[in-house]
Amino acid sequence: MDNLVQLSSVTQAMRARDLLKSNGINSAVQRITASRGQGPCAYGLKIFNRFDEAISILREHNIHVIGRARGEIR
Amino acid sequence: MIYLDNGATTFPKPAGVINSVGNTLRNYGANPGRGGHRLAMKASELLYDARKNVADFFGVEDSSNVIFTLNCTTSLNMVIKGILKKGDHVIISSYEHNAALRPLEKLKEKGITYSVAEVFEKDNEKTLASFREQIRPNTRLLVCTYASNVFGIKVPVERICALCHQYGILTCVDAAQAAGIVPIDLSDSSIDYLCIAGHKGLYGPMGTGALIVNCDTIPDTFIEGGTGSNSASSEQPEILPDRFESGTGNLSGVVGMSNGVNFVRSRGQLNLYNREMQLIQRAYKALSKLDKVILYTEYPDMDYYVPVLSFNIKDMDSETVSQILSSRFNIATRAGLHCAPLAHTTKGTLDIGTVRVVPSAFTTLNDINSLISAVCNIK
Structure with missing residues (x-):
């Protein structure tokens, strides 16, 4: 399964990316299909390593992770 | 200009x-x-x-x-x-x-x-x-x-x-x-x-x-x-x-x-601030020596002021002075109330407004000297 999470906006996704990068975790912002029931129009973060730790870091810094994304738009 | x-x-x-x-x-x-x-x-x-x-x-x-x-x-x-x-x-x-x-x-x-x-x-x-x-x-x-x-x-x-x-x-x-x-x-x-x-x-x-x-x-x-x-x-x-x-x-x-x-x-924010205050202080000192000029603040220093100076010429409307500065000397200033009637009420200039001078990083001492010279020449 892709390590792809949905954030609340593109700004938050970029904040999350920068935060993870400062902790040595690589990720990339991309347009995604939103979590179930939330329709299209969402941005997410594809996390390339240390996924569980990344989620903890984001939560520690009050960056709201809406959920796992349903799928990547390719 | x-x-x-x-x-x-x-x-x-x-x-x-x-x-x-x-x-x-x-x-x-x-x-x-x-x-x-x-x-x-x-x-x-x-x-x-x-x-x-x-x-x-x-x-x-x-x-x-x-x-x-x-x-x-x-x-x-x-x-x-x-x-x-x-x-x-x-x-x-x-x-x-x-x-x-x-x-x-x-x-x-x-x-x-x-x-x-x-x-x-x-x-x-x-x-x-x-x-x-x-x-x-x-x-x-x-x-x-x-x-x-x-x-x-x-x-x-x-x-x-x-x-x-x-x-x-x-x-x-x-x-x-x-x-x-x-x-x-x-x-x-x-x-x-x-x-x-x-x-x-x-x-x-x-x-x-x-x-x-x-x-x-x-x-x-x-x-x-x-x-x-x-x-x-x-x-x-x-x-x-x-x-x-x-x-x-x-x-x-x-x-x-x-x-x-x-x-x-x-440019350095404090450098800019300091430099622009020096320009305003130069204008203030020179204009304060002219009997015909009215200034509205004490001597402006960095502790208490930002680089903004208002003045008037006695018996002249601020808009007229600003217009002369523009048409005769090609100097752009702003006259009137500056969208701040409360400030003008505070200083007693609500009826006449003031001529406002504000420098920037691109303003030179020569610019300020030209302003002073122009004000001297307005009759």
Whole structure:
């Protein structure tokens, strides 16, 4: 399964990316299909390593992770 | 032309600002925060970088708290109309711009009142006491200018905001005439909402500004609409900055503003402030020797003033003087009330206005000497 999470906006996704990068975790912002029931129009973060730790870091810094994304738009 | 109307908007703009605006329009003209294609993502990155840059400049850790607006007036309206409810009371200073005064006057219709605290030039203790006297049990918000856009008088806003916090009063500062001139660090500040113009001391394009939220009390929305986020919901997102940035923004303008911030950084903010004060002091000293000239402040120093000078020529209308300076000497100044009737009432110039001189990073000593010479020659 892709390590792809949905954030609340593109700004938050970029904040999350920068935060993870400062902790040595690589990720990339991309347009995604939103979590179930939330329709299209969402941005997410594809996390390339240390996924569980990344989620903890984001939560520690009050960056709201809406959920796992349903799928990547390719 | 000698341009001394930088209080209205700085001109010329730095080359870096002009180039960045052009580059954005030419190469990154997609809508940020909307699509997922490569150009839209690049536009989003540009907007995000600008937001981080402005946040860093004002000592804000979370760049999401920087909300880009059209101008300082919009920022002030967002706070004033987003915070206040029926029965609330507001304190303002005696030097407020119409950007603060008119929204508050409008809100009288909704049962919101305001009172004016007198600012005492070069006497921060008396000024502080004056604000303390205006505090009431229902005082909800302070709206205060950082510095008068007409007379350059700095208001001790940090101390006033700290005082207000002791009483649980939220604080909103109009930094239109100070941002980019006076260093403002929100990381150690009692300012809850900082309203700034992008096109003045930050050297950005016109039509740019920001509201920086520096507290947990988020104003109600000013407008609602599309944000590119949480689009399935008919409710406005709670998250910043999206909550306040509905509709397509001014990407090229914001990028220009961010490059204006870089310009100020590269020149050194305190260096610019010091240099512009020296120019104003030169003008003040020379004009004060002319019997026909009326000045309205004490000698302007950096502790108590920003580089803004107002004057009149006896028995002449301020508009006439400004017109002569323009037509005969090609010097641009601003006459009249500068959208700040309260400030002119405070100084007794409501009927005649003043001629305002504001330098910028591009103003030279020769420019100021030309102004002095021109004033000497006006009969």
